[in-house]
Amino acid sequence: MNNNYLVSVIVPIYNVQDYIGRCIESILRQSFQNLEILLVNDGSIDNSRQICEAYANKDKRIKIIDKENGGLSDARNVGIKAARGDYIVLVDGDDYIKDDYVWILLKETIRTGAEVTICSFDVVDDDGNLITNENLSELNSLVMGKDVLDYVLTPYGYKYVVAWNKMYSAQVFENNLFDKGKLYEDEYLNFRLFWEIKSVAIVHTSLYCYVQRQGSITQSDMSIKKIKMKEEMHKCRISFYKEHRERHLYMKSCQMYCNWLVECVRQYSQVLQPVDKRRFQLEMRKYSRIADDDKEFGMAIRIQNYVGRISLRLASFFKRIYKGDKNVREKHG
Known part of the structure; x- marks a missing residue:
């Protein structure tokens, strides 16, 4: 399977110099190695660009895309348009992934023929200490897109809304991209994207680490x-x-x-x-x-x-x- 599929890992980056090294290293440690790693520098004014360049000089799978600051949605869209992979995953620059993140998602995607595969995730603090585990226990292993949309409309449906705990078939983005300039960009895309999707695989293993940085919404x-x-x-x-x-x-x-x-x-x-x-x-x-x-x-x-x-x-x-x-x-x- 390593030779048959290419997975594009898209990382939007904006002023995350304290986190981006950990993020990139977690991608490089993946047990599945046939990766295209697109680091989209969204006009960072700290040392994020220099850190990315140091990693790119060591690993030819890494490509840095520089652009003017346009926000998270715009950075993701630029990465999606540049991606050559059969499948796409989105990783935020201040988060990181577990070693089998790509492998398990890809294996389940191929096994089920799903257009999107979603995994459980951990919420951690800046030091990587577990705050809570967000398990996708509400849905079975293979569902329709409308089943996901139904559960999104619950108090804890955000687990199915976020863009980064998912592997997407590249084709799902042909007619749907993130809305540039919007806050809550994941929610704007979610209902349009999953309305068209027929099959969604659910992985109950926690594979993504969402870093809850200090200074939450108040x-x-x-x-x-x-x-x-x-x-x-x-x-x-x-x-x-x-x-x-x-x-x-x-x-x-x-x-x-x-x-x-x-x-x-x-x-x-x-x-x-x-x-x-x-x-x-x-x-x-x-x-x-x-x-x-x-x-x-x-x-x-x-x-x-x-x-x-x-x-x-x-x-x-x-x-x-x-x-x-x-x-x-x-x-x-």
Whole structure:
């Protein structure tokens, strides 16, 4: 199998000098060696470029692509367009992968004929200490793309949204790329990409190490721009399912939007302007009524929706009680 397939490993790089060496070394240690390693330097102004060059001088599989800073989506797209591999994996420059990451994903992809293969992953700190294991225990070993999209629309669906715990057949990117300039780029692409995919393999082994760097998302570094970008993503997803007449995913996406509206008021009330809060209230009244038609949701959600139509502030208080004030991690672009 080593001689029959080429796997392109795409690493977007922007000012990650403290992490990129560990990332590249983890790629070079892969048990599967027939790799094309594309290091996309997205206009770094630290020493990331020099570190990449040192590795490229030692291993001919490494190619450095320099570009002006355009953001994570743009860097990934440049790498995808340059890739020659039969399969593509995306590794963020501050993360790293386990030695059998490529081999296990490729073996399962070939065995099942899947268009995309997804693996479990570890969340670690800067020093590599395990914080939590995110196991994909919710789905069977081989599912359809729409099964993935269904589970994405749950509180812990982010495990299936992130771009970096996956091996993609190169063909899946022929008509779908990341939206340049968007935050939450993985979410914007996810519903469009998996809608077209017929077969997805699930690997329960943890193969990717996502580094949760210090300074996670808090109210102090949340901005109106980020909030509006997330709101836009929700509305795009809702419109997509409505246009494709997928009633179940349409209602679930409406409910996810409502959940997010409540969560915004709960976490970022001081960031939101009065005009945003008034708009959110109107949105809650509109979309919660659509979501209420889905009988799948439990009593807690129905109470949240009912209270939210009266007052998002009261709904956020209710949510704080029944959630125990636990935050859900998100991978932000």
